[in-house]
Structure formats: C-alpha cells, structure tokens
Amino acid sequence: MSKTTRATQALAKAGAAFDVLTYDYQSGAERIGLQAAAAIGEPPSRVLKTLMVLVDGKPACCVVPSDGELSMKRVAAAFGGKAATMMPPAEAEKATGYHVGGISPFGAKKRLPVAIEAAALAEPYVIINAGQRGVMVRLSPADAVRVAAALAAPLLA
Structure with a gap:
C-alpha cells in the first residue's frame, strides 16, 4: 500500500x-467511515468521510463526520442550489479519479x-481519506479547509 497519493502530494505542495495513517480496509463494511474510525481508534466525529453529491445536476464534494x-x-443550500442527490458511485469515481472507499477532497x-461540516472545525484535528482505500491523513481542520478550498457549512441532518 503506497503512502504517497495525489492527495498527499497536494497537501505537501500546499x-x-x-x-x-493506514488501516486494514474492509471492502464489505456497511459503513466504511465507521469501520475506519474503529480501526484507527479515533472517535467518528474526527474521522471524516468524503461523499460525492450532485447539486442541481453538478458534482460537488461533502466532507462530514463518519457517524x-x-x-x-442543507447540502443544496451550502452550494447555493435548489436540490441535491447522492452521486452514483461510478460517476463519483470518474469525477474524482479515486475509487469509492478511497475518495479524497484533496x-x-x-x-x-x-x-466541510462546520462542526468538524471545532476538532483539534481531523482524519480524512488520502485517496486510497486504507490510507488516511490527520491534519488540522484549518488546513483541510484551506487545501480543499472548502466552505464550512452545516451539512448534517
């Protein structure tokens, strides 16, 4: 498993x-983010999952706590749209160049x-997928927002 990915390269460049961090990725896990949090011994509020959505038919990325x-x-409102839906997995892979289970916002x-879910900014650090299944990065919420050029907004139900 390589620890150098396009995501880690983007973070280093920035x-x-x-x-x-690496963990044993379980492809059959029902909730990958929760499985990752348990595997690395971190609370789900700090282990963020990357979800791909369509807002008014246009692709966007949401980064939220794994639980x-x-x-x-709220997603539609955050991006200034009227409606949002989950992006089909094949479309998400095509849009990002990453495999589902390894999608990164970087x-x-x-x-x-x-x-990025606004509540996550209160955490001392966050852990986000590094662009490969079983590989994650731990960084400050401020750096996550800066490198991803993200907006912070309430995204959770």
Whole structure:
C-alpha cells in the first residue's frame, strides 16, 4: 500500500502539516467511515468521510463526520442550489479519479466545489481519506479547509 497519493502530494505542495495513517480496509463494511474510525481508534466525529453529491445536476464534494448523515436540503443550500442527490458511485469515481472507499477532497482529478461540516472545525484535528482505500491523513481542520478550498457549512441532518 503506497503512502504517497495525489492527495498527499497536494497537501505537501500546499505546505500542510499532516500524518499518514493506514488501516486494514474492509471492502464489505456497511459503513466504511465507521469501520475506519474503529480501526484507527479515533472517535467518528474526527474521522471524516468524503461523499460525492450532485447539486442541481453538478458534482460537488461533502466532507462530514463518519457517524453523520447528510441533509440534502442543507447540502443544496451550502452550494447555493435548489436540490441535491447522492452521486452514483461510478460517476463519483470518474469525477474524482479515486475509487469509492478511497475518495479524497484533496488532489482530485478535476477541481470540484467542497464543503466541510462546520462542526468538524471545532476538532483539534481531523482524519480524512488520502485517496486510497486504507490510507488516511490527520491534519488540522484549518488546513483541510484551506487545501480543499472548502466552505464550512452545516451539512448534517
């Protein structure tokens, strides 16, 4: 398993301080984010999952605590749209260049709008997928927002 990914390269290029964490990715896990949190011994509020959505038909990325559920109404509002839906997995992979279970808001193939759950900014650090299944990065919420060029908004139901 490589610890260098497009996501870690993007973080390094942006001058963000981060640590790479690895865990045994379980492809059959029902909730990958919760499985990752348990595997690395961190609370789900700090282990953020990356979810791809369509807002008024346009792709966008949401980064939320692994134990949270998106509110599509809040997602649409955050991106200034009228309606939001989950993006089909094959479309998410095509839009980001990452495989589902390894999608990162950093270093995606194509620059997409990103929103991070505002409550996550209160955490001392966050852990986000590094662009490969079983590889994550631990960094400050401020660096996550800066490198992803993300907006902070309430996204959870």
